Amino acid sequence: MKKNAKAEKILDVALLLLKNEGDYGVTMRKVAALADMSLSNVQYYYKTKDALLKSMADRYFQSCLEQIKKIDTIQSDDCWKLEIEKLLRGFLVHGLEVTDMCRLFREYWAISTRNQAIDEHIKQYYREMVVILSDKLRPVAQSEQGLAKAVSVIIPFSEGYSITALAMPEDINSITSILQSLVVNLLQEQ
Amino acid sequence: MKKNAKAEKILDVALLLLKNEGDYGVTMRKVAALADMSLSNVQYYYKTKDALLKSMADRYFQSCLEQIKKIDTIQSDDCWKLEIEKLLRGFLVHGLEVTDMCRLFREYWAISTRNQAIDEHIKQYYREMVVILSDKLRPVAQSEQGLAKAVSVIIPFSEGYSITALAMPEDINSITSILQSLVVNLLQEQ
DNA sequence: TCACAACTAGGTCACTCGACCTAGTTTTGT
DNA sequence: ACAAAACTAGGTCGAGTGACCTAGTTGTGA
Incomplete structure (x- = not known):
């Protein structure tokens, strides 16, 4: 023990x-x-x-970041656009059912509005998420500028989709496809 | 009285x-x-x-919908793309500071995970938001399909942006611009 | 005018909460 | 072996809580 x-x-x-x-x-x-x-x-x-x-909060946000770190880095081979789609689907799937992670984040989003320490935790979490996700996508990014745009689209969208998905007219396949082509375009930006 | x-x-x-x-x-x-x-x-x-x-909850979600209804409909004139940008900025601005509306929604998102009635309220709210926003954009949409895609992008993104904005590398102008061109493309889809 | 509904105020009830206190028991280091 | 530290258990306290009760006061319609 x-x-x-x-x-x-x-x-x-x-x-x-x-x-x-x-x-x-x-x-x-x-x-x-x-x-x-x-x-x-x-x-x-x-x-x-x-x-x-x-x-x-210390332990939970830590464990969430470690989970994100486990995602495969996108390699610059001939099927990288497909890998992007797979990665995006992994994020968006939280919209289809309210997972444990969704529930806890919703609680923390609420708490953060009345607790300075939690607010800082969450901000720090998303800042680290930006860094980790950028590392995953960098091999296929043509510029740091485009990379920054890509993550700045993926993260807010996936969080918002986890809340609103079930009320949207388009299904997850359609949304994934739209987001994928947008992200691919941004990553190819010079 | x-x-x-x-x-x-x-x-x-x-x-x-x-x-x-x-x-x-x-x-x-x-x-x-x-x-x-x-x-x-x-x-x-x-x-x-x-x-x-x-x-x-009854009164609050009602009042929120009425607020959205006040948004100007996008007219099909020669500056409609600029109007789209203005509309998007109106949504995304909730990311810059945590407004009263943000705070209340964060509370309700959390409550909805443990309260069936509130969960239904929120789902219904977003469903009606889809309808209202679609009406605003329909004059410049080339197809209902493209219109559905556009709202299915705008709503999740704006909600997620209200949470994550301050931790993203790109500023609101850059994000608005990206989202605007995406939405314009979707609306022009045949 | 009078009856009845609408409204207001103060109090009590059983219950839950975080914090605190005290007294044991087990483990650890020397 | 023994003292100190780590751990466990039970109890108490004041502060809040939602629900409920009773007794007034005001307003309204016939």
């Missing part, structure tokens, strides 16, 4: 609560009950609720 | 609280205090908290 196993389990359970019941739904007592330990025990690992919320 | 003046004031105050403190921040007592009336008085107009939250 790892030393930090309980502290990790508390974070797991707390994120589960955040996902299902929102930030005010995360109470020390509920966390304790779901983690199958006493209230005082939770409070031993996280002295205050703020400390718990901070640790949750 | 209108008959419903108090009921309306309660909704005003409650939306203010929702914006600033989230859904759990809306308590009957806080609403009463801010509306300068007694707790029982608030509870007279809205028997339960659920009833209050429902009325808030």
Whole structure:
């Protein structure tokens, strides 16, 4: 049994609560009950609720970035445009069903409007996402300028699509195709 | 003094609280205090908290749609592409600063993941937004197909941009320009 | 004028919350 | 072996919460 196993389990359970019941739904007592330990025990690992919320955000945004890093870099071979489409589809698929990731981000977007620290976390997350995604696309980009434009289109669109997708008249295939040709054009910009 | 003046004031105050403190921040007592009336008085107009939250959502999404309806229809004159740009800028400007509208939508996006009724409200809102925006753009659309694609791009992008704008490398002018030429192309699709 | 509905105010109830306190038990380092 | 640190458990406290109750006051229509 790892030393930090309980502290990790508390974070797991707390994120589960955040996902299902929102930030005010995360109470020390509920966390304790779901983690199958006493209230005082939770409070031993996280002295205050703020400390718990901070640790949750630290770990969650970190894990999300690591997930993005796992995406394959687009290689400059003869089917790179197809690879772009696959990459875009991977982002847009969050619009079809509300995934755990979607739920947590929606909570954090809301919290960020009333919590300076979370707001900074999210901004930093998207800044790092820009860097990571740029690295993935750089091999097929004709200019840094075009690359910057491409990521500045992909990221906002995929976030917005995760919210609005089910209400749009065009389906994901059509949208992916439109976005793909736009991104390809931007990447080919001199 | 209108008959419903108090009921309306309660909704005003409650939306203010929702914006600033989230859904759990809306308590009957806080609403009463801010509306300068007694707790029982608030509870007279809205028997339960659920009833209050429902009325808030009903009125808010309604008012948002009416705001969108006020946007000028794009006329098919010789400067329609410039009008498109102006329209897009109006949407994207929500990315530069977190407006009241942004804050409330972020709250509702989060609430919708755990509240069926709000989820339906939001879906319906975006569906109506599709219709309204389509009407604005139809005069310059070469086909219904292209029109559907255009709105299916504009709406998700503007929502996502309101969240991510400040972390993107490209500024609003560059983004607006990219989106404008994309939308113009889609509208000219046969 | 009078009855009835609309409205207002103050209070109580059981419940939940984060923070704190105290007293044990286990583990660790020397 | 033993002291200190790490950990666990149970209890209490004041502050809020939504729902509910009762008793007044004002307004309106017949």
